[in-house]
Amino acid sequence: MTQLEIEGVTKRFGEMEVLRSVSLRARSGEFVSLLGPSGCGKSTLLRIVAGLEQPDAGSIRLGGRELRGVAASERDVAMVFQSFALYPQMTARENIALPLRVRRLTRLQRFAGRLGLSPAARRIGAEIDRQVEALARTLEIGPLLGRRPGSLSGGQRQRVALGRALIRQSSLLLMDEPLSNLDARLRLQTRDEIAQIQRQFGVTTLFVTHDQAEAMAVSDRIAVMLKGEIAQFGTPQEIYRTPSSLAVAEFVGATRLNRFEAVAWPDGALALGGLPLGLAAPALAGQRVTLAWRPEGLSLAASGLPVTVRRLEDHGADAFLHAEYEGRPVAARLRSGHGLAVGDTAWLRPAPEALMLFDAAGMSHPCRPLAAYVHA
Amino acid sequence: MPETRDQRRMGLLLASPAALLMLLLQVLPLLLVLGTAFTDWQLGGDPPAFVGLENFRALLADPDFRASVLVTARYILMVVPGALGLGLGLALLLQGCGRGRMIYQTIFFLPYIATLAAMSIAWQMLLHPSFGMANQVLAALGLGGVNWLRDEATALPVLALIGVWHETGFAMVFFLAALTSVPAELHDAARLDGMGGGWDRFWLVTGPHIASIGLFVLVVLTAHAVMVFDTVALLTQGGPGNATRVLLYVIYQEGFSFFRSNVAATATVFFLAFTLTLGVLQLRLGRTRGAA
Numbered sequence: 058m059t060q061l062e063i064e065g066v067t068k069r070f071g072e073m074e075v076l077r078s079v080s081l082r083a084r085s086g087e088f089v090s091l092l093g094p095s096g097c098g099k100s101t102l103l104r105i106v107a108g109l110e111q112p113d114a115g116s117i118r119l120g121g122r123e124l125r126g127v128a129a130s131e132r133d134v135a136m137v138f139q140s141f142a143l144y145p146q147m148t149a150r151e152n153i154a155l156p157l158r159v160r161r162l163t164r165l166q167r168f169a170g171r172l173g174l175s176p177a178a179r180r181i182g183a184e185i186d187r188q189v190e191a192l193a194r195t196l197e198i199g200p201l202l203g204r205r206p207g208s209l210s211g212g213q214r215q216r217v218a219l220g221r222a223l224i225r226q227s228s229l230l231l232m233d234e235p236l237s238n239l240d241a242r243l244r245l246q247t248r249d250e251i252a253q254i255q256r257q258f259g260v261t262t263l264f265v266t267h268d269q270a271e272a273m274a275v276s277d278r279i280a281v282m283l284k285g286e287i288a289q290f291g292t293p294q295e296i297y298r299t300p301s302s303l304a305v306a307e308f309v310g311a312t313r314l315n316r317f318e319a320v321a322w323p324d325g326a327l328a329l330g331g332l333p334l335g336l337a338a339p340a341l342a343g344q345r346v347t348l349a350w351r352p353e354g355l356s357l358a359a360s361g362l363p364v365t366v367r368r369l370e371d372h373g374a375d376a377f378l379h380a381e382y383e384g385r386p387v388a389a390r391l392r393s394g395h396g397l398a399v400g401d402t403a404w405l406r407p408a409p410e411a412l413m414l415f416d417a418a419g420m421s422h423p424c425r426p427l428a429a430y431v432h433a
Numbered sequence: 434m435p436e437t438r439d440q441r442r443m444g445l446l447l448a449s450p451a452a453l454l455m456l457l458l459q460v461l462p463l464l465l466v467l468g469t470a471f472t473d474w475q476l477g478g479d480p481p482a483f484v485g486l487e488n489f490r491a492l493l494a495d496p497d498f499r500a501s502v503l504v505t506a507r508y509i510l511m512v513v514p515g516a517l518g519l520g521l522g523l524a525l526l527l528q529g530c531g532r533g534r535m536i537y538q539t540i541f542f543l544p545y546i547a548t549l550a551a552m553s554i555a556w557q558m559l560l561h562p563s564f565g566m567a568n569q570v571l572a573a574l575g576l577g578g579v580n581w582l583r584d585e586a587t588a589l590p591v592l593a594l595i596g597v598w599h600e601t602g603f604a605m606v607f608f609l610a611a612l613t614s615v616p617a618e619l620h621d622a623a624r625l626d627g628m629g630g631g632w633d634r635f636w637l638v639t640g641p642h643i644a645s646i647g648l649f650v651l652v653v654l655t656a657h658a659v660m661v662f663d664t665v666a667l668l669t670q671g672g673p674g675n676a677t678r679v680l681l682y683v684i685y686q687e688g689f690s691f692f693r694s695n696v697a698a699t700a701t702v703f704f705l706a707f708t709l710t711l712g713v714l715q716l717r718l719g720r721t722r723g724a725a
Contacts, residue, residue, distance in 0.1 A: 109621050129621075130629030142622035146641040155637075159627035221626070 060085040060261040061106070061229055066115030068101055075101050077285045078115065083278075086259045088252065090272035093282035094308065099265045102282070103231050106263060108132050120228050135222035136231040139238060141214045143206040143221070150189055150202040153220040157185045160225065188224065196220050196254070212243045219251070223258060230255070230262045236271060248274055269309050273297070281305050303347060303419035310351055312377075314413075315387050317348045326427055327414070330362060330383070334409050338424040346422075347415040352377065354411030355389035357397075361406035362387075366397050378403070463705075469698035476692040488699040497675060498683065498700065504589065505680045509658040511593035512600060516654055517647070519597065520604025525635075527605070528612045538609065542602035549599055553667040556595050557582070560668075582668050585676040592664050592677055600654055607650045611643040649718045656711040659704075680704055 061083040068076040075098045083089045091099040104110040106117055108129030117124045124132055135156070143152050158167055166178040173179065193199045198216045206214055215235065222230055235251070236244045252275040255262050266272050272279045273293040280290045289301040300306035307314050317329055325339035329348055338346070355362075364380035364387055371393060378389045380403065389405055397403055414422045436444075470488055474481030492498050523541055527534055544552065559566045560581040568578035581591045619638045628634045662681040665671060671678035671686065678686075684704065688697030 104621075107621070107625060109624065128629050129624040130627045132625075134625060136622070136625045138618045138622055140616065140618050142616065142618040144619065144622075144637065144641070156626040164633075221622075 059083070060087070060120055061089075061263070062116075062118040063102070063106065064116050064118075066102065066105060066112045066117065068098070068105060068110065068112050075285050076105075076112070079282075079285070079287055080115075081280055081287060081290065083261055083263065085261055088255050088262045088264065088275060088277045090264045090266055090276040090279045091282055092266055092269055092272040092279050092309075095267055097282040098285040099267075099282045100233055103136075103233055103263060103265050106229070107134055107136050107231055133227045134229045134231060135225060135227040136233065137215075137218050137222045137235045139234045141206070141218040141235075141238070143214060143217055145206050148203055148205055149198065149209065149217045149220075150186075150193075152206070152217055153189050153192065153202075153224050154185050156221060156225045157188065158182075161185065189220075192220050192224055195257075196223075211239050212247060215239065215247055219254065223254070223260070226258075226260070228261060230260045232262065232264045234265055234267070236266070236268075244271075251275060270311060273309075281308060283308065297351075299421065300413060301421050303349070303415045303421075306349055306413055306415075306421075312352050312388055313386070315350045315352065315355060315389075319346055319348055320344070321346050327412075327424060329407060332361060332407075333427075334407065334412065335427045336409050336412060336414075336424045337427045338414055338422050341414075341416055341422055345417045347417075347419070348407075349413040349415065350407050350411055351413075352388045352390040354408045355387070355405045356408065357389075357391060357395060358404050358406035361404040364403055364405055366399050366401045366403055369397060369399065380405070466698045466701050466705075469695055470702045472695055474695050476688075476694045478692075481695075484695075488695050489702075492696065492699050492703070497678075500675050501678045501680055501683045504675070504678055505659060505661075507589060508593055508596065508661060508679060509655055511590065512596035512658045512661075513651065513654045515593070515597035516600035516604050517651060519601045520650070521608050521643075521647070523601065523605045524608035524612055525639075527609060538606075541605055544599050545602040549663040550667060552599070553595070553664050556664075557668055560591065583673050585673050588669050588673060588676045592661070592669065595664050595668075596658060596661060600657060603657075604650050604654060607646055608643060611646040612639065615639055615642045645718065649715065652711055652715045652718060656708060656715065659707060659711070 059082050061081070063079060063081040066076055066079045067074070079098075079102060081089070091102060093099045101110060105112050106124075108124065108127065108131075119133060143149075144155070147155070161181050162178055166175050166181070169175040169178055189202070190199065193202055196216045196219060198213065198220065201209060201213055201217070206217065209217065215238075218235070222232075232251070236247055239247055248271055251264075255275075264272070264275065273296075276293060278290060278292055279296050281288045281296060283304050288305045289296055291299075296305065296309050300309060303316075319327065319329060321327055321338060321341045321344055323343050325337040325342040327334045327336045327338060327346070327348065334348075362382050364382045366378060366380050367386075368379040370377040370379070374393065376391045376393050376395060378391050378395070378397065380387045380389070382405075387405065391397075409426070412424065414424050416422055469481070471483060471485060472481035473484050473487075527537055527541075530537065560568075562568060562578060562580040562583070565581075567581065571578055579587055581587050615638060619642075620634055623634045623638050628637055660681060661679055662685070665677050665679055665682045666685070669677040671682050680700065681704065684697050684700045687693045687700060
């Protein structure tokens with residue numbers, strides 16, 4: 058079931074078009090990441106969904122309800138901010154309870170409740186307290202409830218901020234780079250916890266990040282945003298294995314992409330430096346193409362592309378080979394114990410099934426095994 | 434690096450001119466005033482004799498002095514909340530103002546940097562009973578005029594109004610600085626937490642964030658208000674009756690009109706005690722603000 062439906066959202070800041078007709082659908086309970094470099098418009102899109110910015114065009118529906126014209130405070134949306142944005146004068150307990158207090162108590166009751174004047178306010182307050190305690194147990198921040206944000210560590214603040222976002226059980230959870238203010242080790246740990254908590258609560262989540270490893274680790278699906286558009290929307294595997302364009306392929310992946318320029322043969326057959334790949338893309342016959350492999354798509358062989366070894370990184374379980382092919386850098390992931398040394402000449406064989414093929418405009422194209430093409 | 438004897442001597446030598454001047458111009462007069470408060474010395478009179486706490490007893494029993502303390506307190510109670518409230522209000526308005534913000538900021542700050550003595554003349558013109566603008570406007574509306582500075586009921590409030598006019602820009606500048614330091618994400622978070630109204634968010638986010646600066650401004654404004662003198666001396670001379678006879682004006686009169694130096698000195702000690710308290714408070718608040 059579609060929970061969040063973003064359709065044709067466009068936003069300009071002055072002359073700059075930050076979002077160009079962005080559309081996206083997230084299923085109920087799905088964890089969707091908006092992944093892109095800074096300035097790609099991902100945070101703006103998130104703020105538009107939250108109601109903190111108004112789109113110039115397009116619509117957003119949440120659970121079938123049109124959100125255009127609905128104030129941020131009236132949307133059924135919670136958000137975790139990059140800076141956590143906890144109220145410094147309030148304890149963790151008060152921070153987490155606030156969204157419930159605002160919604161369940163009137164202004165007068167909130168005031169009277171503090172003075173202990175209203176029995177009704179006290180009853181509701183006790184109920185809210187119970188919920189906060191229960192959530193705090195789940196998040197393992199029970200002992201911290203009495204403390205102010207100023208005396209909490211980054212990771213603890215993060216959990217309190219998450220608690221404040223989860224307490225109201227809203228139908229959409231937004232997270233704006235929630236891990237970027239944590240140190241590297243805590244980031245990994247918190248990343249896993251966020252994924253786990255999200256599944257536990259089953260809340261539809263939109264998660265903004267510029268870190269592709271983060272997005273791959275936590276998401277059901279990733280929307281790669283480049284220059285104000287969604288370049289590709291798919292599962293982490295799809296994004297990694299079959300990127301829709303050269304730009305997506307280059308952005309996703311921990312190491313550089315191995316790119317080779319070539320020209321497809323008149324019958325569409327593909328070859329690299331005179332080495333036939335056994336693949337063909339008839340639609341690109343005779344055109345300039347880019348052949349690309351990730352480092353794990355290249356392996357040592359007795360023949361293939363002759364490369365000069367420039368640098369070797371041993372990672373224990375595997376190793377990275379940085380080499381040079383016709384004056385251009387090439388990276389390959391090898392098994393340990395390859396026996397190479399800097400300055401050696403080695404032969405790399407590209408795996409045909411790992412090939413990513415792009416046309417001159419950088420768009421992805423399918424290719425088929427040559428034999429099948431010949432038989433067909 | 435351990436100091437040698439020569440270095441220490443050199444340091445003392447270099448610091449001595451400033452230290453001497455400070456001693457001569459600040460500490461010595463203060464001690465003289467303090468000493469005078471315990472004598473019966475009057476300018477041009479007999480050599481002073483020690484009278485103990487007699488001056489303090491007499492001053493505290495003097496209904497005129499008590500009245501002047503009350504007048505000063507009333508002045509403070511009008512000026513400080515007025516300037517504080519208006520300064521905050523203007524700062525909030527200006528913060529949401531995009532273009533022209535600098536222009537407005539400068540305009541509202543101008544009264545504070547303008548010489549109050551000179552500006553008092555302008556106010557005197559405005560408030561003149563027959564050709565002042567205030568009364569002409571009232572006349573145009575068919576209302577009778579008021580002799581603003583010569584009426585016991587209006588003189589002090591009018592001076593307070595001038596005080597507010599003068600101090601509002603000062604308060605505003607501090608609040609503007611405080612407001613720019615409120616993180617925008619906190620306002621966003623408050624919106625998503627259900628605080629849609631600006632007033633709600635003011636109490637939840639802005640208020641706590643600017644509270645310490647507000648307290649600081651409050652103390653400084655109080656210190657400014659207790660030192661009011663220019664407008665009183667130029668516009669009302671403490672009158673009508675004793676309606677605007679503020680503390681500093683009493684000291685001035687006792688010392689330089691009646692030449693009762695011992696009384697002036699005693700009043701000054703009271704005055705100093707009060708301003709010193711405010712000064713310490715200001716320093717404390719400044720420090721906690723720096724630490725936060």
